[in-house]
Structures are given as C-alpha cells and as structure tokens.
Amino acid sequence: MRGKSERELVALLERTFGGKRAQRSVLVGIGDDAAVLQVAGERLIWTVDTAVENVHFRTEWLSFEDVGWKSFHAAVSDIAAMGGTPVAALSNLVSPESMPVAAVRALIKGQAHAARALRCPVVGGNLSRGSELSVTTTVLGRADEPLLRSGARSGDELWLAGDVGLAKAGLLWLSRKSKPSKIDARARRAIGRCVEAWRRPRALIRWGERLRRRAHAAIDISDGLSVDAAHLAEASRARVVIEEAKLRGVLSRDLVTASAVLGVDALELALAGGEDYALLATGPGRARPRGARRIGYVEKGRGVFLEAGGAMRRLRGGGFDHFG
Amino acid sequence: MRGKSERELVALLERTFGGKRAQRSVLVGIGDDAAVLQVAGERLIWTVDTAVENVHFRTEWLSFEDVGWKSFHAAVSDIAAMGGTPVAALSNLVSPESMPVAAVRALIKGQAHAARALRCPVVGGNLSRGSELSVTTTVLGRADEPLLRSGARSGDELWLAGDVGLAKAGLLWLSRKSKPSKIDARARRAIGRCVEAWRRPRALIRWGERLRRRAHAAIDISDGLSVDAAHLAEASRARVVIEEAKLRGVLSRDLVTASAVLGVDALELALAGGEDYALLATGPGRARPRGARRIGYVEKGRGVFLEAGGAMRRLRGGGFDHFG
Numbered sequence: 001m002r003g004k005s006e007r008e009l010v011a012l013l014e015r016t017f018g019g020k021r022a023q024r025s026v027l028v029g030i031g032d033d034a035a036v037l038q039v040a041g042e043r044l045i046w047t048v049d050t051a052v053e054n055v056h057f058r059t060e061w062l063s064f065e066d067v068g069w070k071s072f073h074a075a076v077s078d079i080a081a082m083g084g085t086p087v088a089a090l091s092n093l094v095s096p097e098s099m100p101v102a103a104v105r106a107l108i109k110g111q112a113h114a115a116r117a118l119r120c121p122v123v124g125g126n127l128s129r130g131s132e133l134s135v136t137t138t139v140l141g142r143a144d145e146p147l148l149r150s151g152a153r154s155g156d157e158l159w160l161a162g163d164v165g166l167a168k169a170g171l172l173w174l175s176r177k178s179k180p181s182k183i184d185a186r187a188r189r190a191i192g193r194c195v196e197a198w199r200r201p202r203a204l205i206r207w208g209e210r211l212r213r214r215a216h217a218a219i220d221i222s223d224g225l226s227v228d229a230a231h232l233a234e235a236s237r238a239r240v241v242i243e244e245a246k247l248r249g250v251l252s253r254d255l256v257t258a259s260a261v262l263g264v265d266a267l268e269l270a271l272a273g274g275e276d277y278a279l280l281a282t283g284p285g286r287a288r289p290r291g292a293r294r295i296g297y298v299e300k301g302r303g304v305f306l307e308a309g310g311a312m313r314r315l316r317g318g319g320f321d322h323f324g
Numbered sequence: 325m326r327g328k329s330e331r332e333l334v335a336l337l338e339r340t341f342g343g344k345r346a347q348r349s350v351l352v353g354i355g356d357d358a359a360v361l362q363v364a365g366e367r368l369i370w371t372v373d374t375a376v377e378n379v380h381f382r383t384e385w386l387s388f389e390d391v392g393w394k395s396f397h398a399a400v401s402d403i404a405a406m407g408g409t410p411v412a413a414l415s416n417l418v419s420p421e422s423m424p425v426a427a428v429r430a431l432i433k434g435q436a437h438a439a440r441a442l443r444c445p446v447v448g449g450n451l452s453r454g455s456e457l458s459v460t461t462t463v464l465g466r467a468d469e470p471l472l473r474s475g476a477r478s479g480d481e482l483w484l485a486g487d488v489g490l491a492k493a494g495l496l497w498l499s500r501k502s503k504p505s506k507i508d509a510r511a512r513r514a515i516g517r518c519v520e521a522w523r524r525p526r527a528l529i530r531w532g533e534r535l536r537r538r539a540h541a542a543i544d545i546s547d548g549l550s551v552d553a554a555h556l557a558e559a560s561r562a563r564v565v566i567e568e569a570k571l572r573g574v575l576s577r578d579l580v581t582a583s584a585v586l587g588v589d590a591l592e593l594a595l596a597g598g599e600d601y602a603l604l605a606t607g608p609g610r611a612r613p614r615g616a617r618r619i620g621y622v623e624k625g626r627g628v629f630l631e632a633g634g635a636m637r638r639l640r641g642g643g644f645d646h647f648g
Contacts (some may be wrong), residue, residue: 035447037412039366039466046447048414048462052454088361090372092460123359123370130376132455136416138372138462142363 034078034139036146045084045141049075053133061174064103066199067135068110070275074222075137076118076203077277081220082148083212084141086120086205091137094130107135118203143212147281151217152236156282158296159215160250161207161289163197164225165266168273169258170194176262183261190257201277208279211292215283224274226315229304232280239301240282242271242315244308250293271306271315358402358463360470369408369465373399377457385498388427390523391459392434394599398546399461400442400527401601405544406472407536408465410444410529415461418454431459442527467536471605475541476560480606482620483539484574485531485613487521488549489590492597493582494518500586507585514581525601532603535616539607548598550639553628556604563625564606566595566639568632574617595630595639 034047051057051071059067072089079086091111095104104127115122120139173179173191183191204220211218219232226242233240244267251266259266282298296307305312358371375381375395383391396413403410415435419428428451439446444463497503497515507515528544535542541560545552550566557564568591575590583590606622620631629636 035412035414037447037464039363039368039411039464041365042363044363044368044464046412046414046462046464048416048448048450048460050416050418050450050452050460052418052452054455055453087363088359088370090359090370090462092372092374094374094376094458123361124372126372126374128374128376128458129379130456130458131378134418134452134454134458136372136374136460138370138414140361140363140368140370140464 034082034141036082042142043144043146045079045082045143045146046139047075047078048136048138049078050134050136062199064106065110065113068107068112069114069200070110071135072111072114072137073118073201073203073277075139076114076120076205077220077222079139079141080203080205080208080277081218081279082141082143082146083208083215083218084143084146085209086118086139086141088123089115089120089137089139091122091125091135092128093125094128094132094134096131096133097129099133118205145212147208147212147215147218148235149217149219149232150235152232152238152240152282152298153216154238154298154300155284156216156298157285157288157294158240158242158298159281159283159288159292160278160295161211161281161292162204162276162278163252163255164221164276164278165255165270165273166194166197166252166258167201167275168198168269169255169262169264170196170198171275172262172264172269173258174198180261187257187261190254191261193254194258197276201275203277204279210289211279211281211283214287214289215281218279218281221276221278221280222274224272225280226271226304228274228280230315232282233302233304236298237302239299240296240304241299241312242296242304242306244306246293247295250295358406358408358465360406366466367468367470369403369406369467369470370463371399371402372460372462373402374458374460386523388430389434389437392431392436393438393524395459396435396438396461397442397525397527397601399463400438400444400529401544401546403463403465404527404529404532404601405542405603406465406467406470407532407539407542408467408470409533410442410463410465412447413439413444413461413463415446415449415459416452417449418452418456418458420455420457421453423457442529469536471532471536471539471542472559473541473543473556474559476556476562476564476606476622477540478562478622478624479608480540480622481609481612481618482564482566482622483605483607483612483616484602484619485535485605485616486528486600486602487576487579488545488600488602489579489594489597490518490521490576490582491525491599492522492593493579493586494520494522495599496586496588496593497582498522504585511581511585514578515585517578518582521600525599527601528603534613535603535605535607538611538613539605542603542605545600545602545604546598548596549604550595550628552598552604554639556606557626557628560622561626563623564620564628565623565636566620566628566630568630571619574619
C-alpha cells in the first residue's frame with residue numbers, strides 16, 4: 001500500500017476497531033497474537049493468518065503440500081504462543097484458474113496432515129478464484145489463562161522453547177546460487193534438517209501449554225528472535241536483554257554446522273531467524289519449565305539488547321546496532 | 325482452477341477434511357453455512373467468507389466503504405442463516421501496493437460501521453500485500469440450537485424473511501449502458517432503494533434468531549432464491565416448491581416498480597436475485613413467525629419447482645427449465 005508501512009495500517013486497524021474491546025466478551029482485541037473471547041465459562045483464543053504467494057511464500061523451493069503444512073502450522077503457532085489448545089480451523093483458499101487441480105489437492109493434503117498432527121480439525125472453509133494463490137487459516141483455541149505478549153516483568157528470566165535459526169539457515173542454503181560441492185555427510189544432514197525446519201515447521205502447542213501457568217508473557221518467533229523480542233518488550237513496556245553467551249550455548253548442533261558451511265555466524269542466524277516458530281517467554285526463575293532454555297532476562301527500560309562481554313548492544317530489526 | 329468446478333473442489337475439501345467430524349467438539353463440519361462447535365456448554369457457529377476484487381466485487385459501482393460494509397454483512401449473514409447471534413469477527417485484508425491508503429481506510433470504515441450495526445466487534449485481523457484486493461471475514465456466533473439447511477421436512481411451509489430481488493434489480497440498473505431518461509420520482513426512488521439494497525445489504529440477525537426455535541431449516545439467499553432453495557432441498561433430501569402466486573404476492577413495491585422500468589419480470593428478478601441476504605426457511609405452519617411470508621412448501625422428492633396455474637416447472641440455476 002502506497003506510502004504507509006504495514007505497521008501504520010495495523011495502527012489504523014487498532015484505532016478503528018480498538019474501542020470495541022469494551023465489549024464484555026472481548027478480553028483481548030487487536031494487537032496480540034490472537035484475540036481472546038469469553039464465551040460461556042470458557043476463554044477462547046482466535047486467530048487468522050494469510051499467506052499470499054510471492055509475498056509470504058514462493059513455490060520455487062516449496063511443494064504445494066509444504067505450503068499447506070507450513071501455513072497451517074504458522075496459524076496454529078499463534079495459539080501456541082498464548083498457551084492455548086487448538087479446537088478447530090477454517091481454511092480459505094483463493095486460487096488462480098491456471099492452478100492445476102493436482103496442486104490444489106496437494107495443498108489441501110498438506111493442510112490435512114498438519115491438522116492431524118496438531119489435532120486441530122479443519123471444519124469449514126471456502127474456495128474462491130483470484131489472480132493469485134492465497135491461503136487464509138483461521139484457528140480457534142482455548143486456554144483458561146491465555147499468555148499475552150504484554151505480561152513480561154522486570155526481573156523475569158527470558159526463556160526459549162524450541163530451536164531458532166534453522167529455518168533461516170535452510171532458506172539461505174536454498175537461495176544460494178553457488179553451493180559448495182564438497183560437504184561431508186554430517187554437514188549434509190545438518191543442512192537437510194535446516195531445510196526441513198524451514199519447509200515443515202511445527203507449532204509448539206505442547207510447549208505453549210506447559211508455559212501457560214508458569215510464564216508471565218510469551219510470543220512465537222515468526223519474524224525473527226530479535227524482532228519478536230522487540231514486540232514483546234514493547235507490549236510489556238520493558239527491556240529484554242539477550243545474553244550472547246547463553247544464546248550461543250543453546251544453539252542446535254545442526255545450526256552451528258550449517259552456519260559453518262554457509263560461512264555465516266550462527267548467532268546472526270539465531271537472532272534474525274524466525275520461521276522455526278519457536279516460543280519466546282518470560283517468567284520467574286523458579287517457574288522455568290524443564291527444557292526451556294534461559295537466554296536472558298527482562299529489566300526496566302525499553303527495547304532489546306544483546307549483552308556480550310559486559311557490553312550492551314541494542315538490537316534493531318534483526319541486526320546489530322552499536323549503541324550504549 | 326483448470327478443469328474443475330468450485331463444487332468439485334468443495335467436494336474434495338469435504339472428502340479430505342470430512343472425516344474429522346467424528347471429533348467430539350465438531351457438530352457440523354464442511355458443507356453447511358457455517359461450522360458448529362461445542363465448546364464448554366455452548367454451541368458456537370463459525371464461518372469464513374472471502375470477497376476477491378473482480379471476482380466477487382468490482383469497485384466500478386461500489387465505494388471502498390461499500391465493499392467493507394457489504395463483505396461484512398455477507399459474512400455475518402451465514403450466522404443469521406443458522407439462527408445465531410454474532411459474537412465477534414476477524415478481518416483479513418490483502419491489498420495491492422498500488423491501493424491508496426485512503427481506500428484502505430474507507431474499506432475499514434465500512435467494516436467498522438457494519439460491525440457496529442450488527443453488534444459484532446472486529447477483534448483482530450491481518451493486513452497483507454498481494455497483487456489483488458481481497459477481504460476475508462471470519463465470524464464467530466453462538467446459538468443453542470443452530471438451524472441447518474438439512475432440516476427441511478415434507479409438509480413444511482416455505483418461508484421468506486426479508487426482501488429478495490432488489491439487489492439484483494439495482495445491479496441491473498447500474499450495469500445498463502443506456503438508461504431511460506424520463507422516469508418519474510416514484511420510480512427513481514424505487515431504483516435508488518434497489519441500488520442501495522445491492523450496495524448496503526443487511527444480514528438478518530434478528531430474523532435468524534426469531535426463526536431458530538420455530539423453523540426446521542434455513543439458508544441465507546446469497547446466490548439467488550432458486551439456487552439457494554436448491555441447496556436447501558439437496559441438503560434436506562426433499563423437494564422445495566415455490567408457489568408463483570404467493571411469491572408474486574410478497575414482492576416489494578420497489579421491486580415491482582423497478583422491474584417495470586427495467587423491462588424485466590419482477591418474478592425473474594426475485595428468483596434469480598441473491599445479494600439481498602434474505603432468509604429462506606421451512607417449518608410447520610403453526611410455528612411460522614409473524615412477518616415471515618409463506619411462499620411455498622416442502623414435499624417428498626428432489627429439486628426446486630415453481631408451481632403456477634396447476635403446473636410445475638423445475639427451476640435450475642436461477643432460470644426456468646420446462647420440465648414436468
């Protein structure tokens with residue numbers, strides 16, 4: 001849209017519809033990962049996500065089945081981020097006339113596999129024609145106490161659940177024009193797992209459920225660790241500090257191996273990587289669930305910082321910005 | 325999509341996802357106006373609807389505010405058809421970069437007005453870029469006993485709630501290249517109301533609620549009276565008979581006046597017209613709510629027939645088909 005960033009338009013949406021939060025049944029409106037509604041005695045989490053071809057995905061390196069799987073997990077990941085359990089989904093496909101039926105079928109198959117894996121049945125939907133392919137997935141979940149991105153408090157630990165950076169490494173590998181011809185079997189396997197992480201991410205529903213009663217805040221890492229940490233910091237009006245040594249310590253072996261082949265710093269991939277759909281949460285040290293890795297802390301202030309060797313560098317938009 | 329009709333692809337969706345109805349919480353899956361879920365002690369109705377520019381709408385005769393209003397009412401109409409009360413909506417816009425911000429703002433304003441009119445707050449959503457404008461609206465409603473299209477029984481009366489044909493007349497007027505220059509004030513007002521019916525339809529929520537405990541089946545008329553009657557007949561495995569004299573008797577004055585100006589049979593417009601979002605329901609005579617107009621009946625058999633002067637003509641795809 002001409003002359004305005006998406007963020008400004010989301011702000012426009014918030015201004016236009018935000019006042020409706022006053023409605024008794026709407027507990028959380030526009031701005032979090034999903035809306036929270038009070039219906040009967042239950043809290044429902046509700047989210048919608050659209051993937052447009054050539055904007056959010058390209059079929060150069062993805063099969064249509066991958067597109068179905070990936071878009072479905074991406075949508076359900078918003079439910080995971082709030083500690084919710086998926087109930088059901090609606091799927092809405094817009095597809096061009098030129099798209100072969102076999103491709104539509106493959107896409108639907110990918111969605112069906114994802115729906116089964118996540119125990120989130122597709123109960124309705126719509127097929128329309130249009131000039132470009134887009135997949136809109138709406139998911140309903142439930143959670144008695146949904147986790148919000150706005151709940152982080154000074155003194156909280158910063159937790160990572162799931163791996164981060166692999167999907168980015170996989171994508172980087174696929175997009176490299178000249179690939180090294182000689183890589184050993186171990187590196188090949190690592191690269192393969194990175195590509196798979198990008199093609200077939202998994203929404204961390206079990207992790208979200210485990211975090212629900214323990215964490216103060218959570219967000220799923222879809223845009224990148226540093227970008228999503230910034231969203232969490234902003235919503236919580238707090239500062240998020242990532243400790244470089246701790247983050248390095250929890251990077252997966254596959255990421256370290258793949259980044260060496262790619263000639264990129266694994267830490268950079270971890271900070272910029274997003275499409276793995278790992279969860280970032282904050283909470284009191286005593287409540288940290290087993291297996292959630294501490295990678296930093298929350299303090300008073302604003303923004304996201306990387307702490308390394310006693311120095312603090314402010315992180316912006318996924319990269320480094322020397323500051324403070 | 326090449327070589328397959330949308331209907332066949334919906335059948336594909338049903339085959340792929342249909343088995344999931346077995347899930348305890350899913351009461352009605354793909355195939356009705358909306359899905360029905362059992363969550364906590366409550367039944368939720370859930371629907372999604374996409375309007376794609378140049379497929380479902382053109383901005384030649386609609387302002388962007390109209391597009392926002394109309395697409396929102398069209399989505400909520402599926403809740404009305406099941407006798408539900410809307411709870412909240414999610415809005416998903418895909419818009420091309422070339423679309424001016426003022427146009428996006430106008431579209432959102434139209435949605436906001438519709439949301440207010442229908443007491444159905446927009447609680448979340450998404451903005452994405454794409455090569456064409458599309459508006460996806462997801463609506464959640466509640467209804468203890470949702471009306472389905474499959475409930476019609478032989479012996480039921482056929483009821484119409486709301487007007488039908490006006491939107492079609494309005495669209496026909498707008499699309500006429502040469503318009504009669506001399507029309508009187510009354511005709512002008514009638515035409516104006518038809519155009520307004522097409523641009524600013526209203527989802528008949530109150531009607532749906534009133535029908536809920538009285539009717540056996542209902543559907544909203546979005547594709548056309550005869551087409552949607554056929555959907556109801558098919559889902560109910562019954563025959564729907566529309567009595568021509570009765571239907572003529574309930575046509576609105578505006579439609580009759582406008583159709584005279586247009587030189588078209590008002591009955592044709594009523595049978596083919598859809599975008600008014602009137603409700604078609606069936607139920608026992610003693611239960612007919614005040615104001616619902618009886619336009620026919622349900623009997624054993626299949627298909628939709630028009631009964632006139634003792635003869636039965638089968639209706640297909642909105643027009644006449646001499647048969648029987």
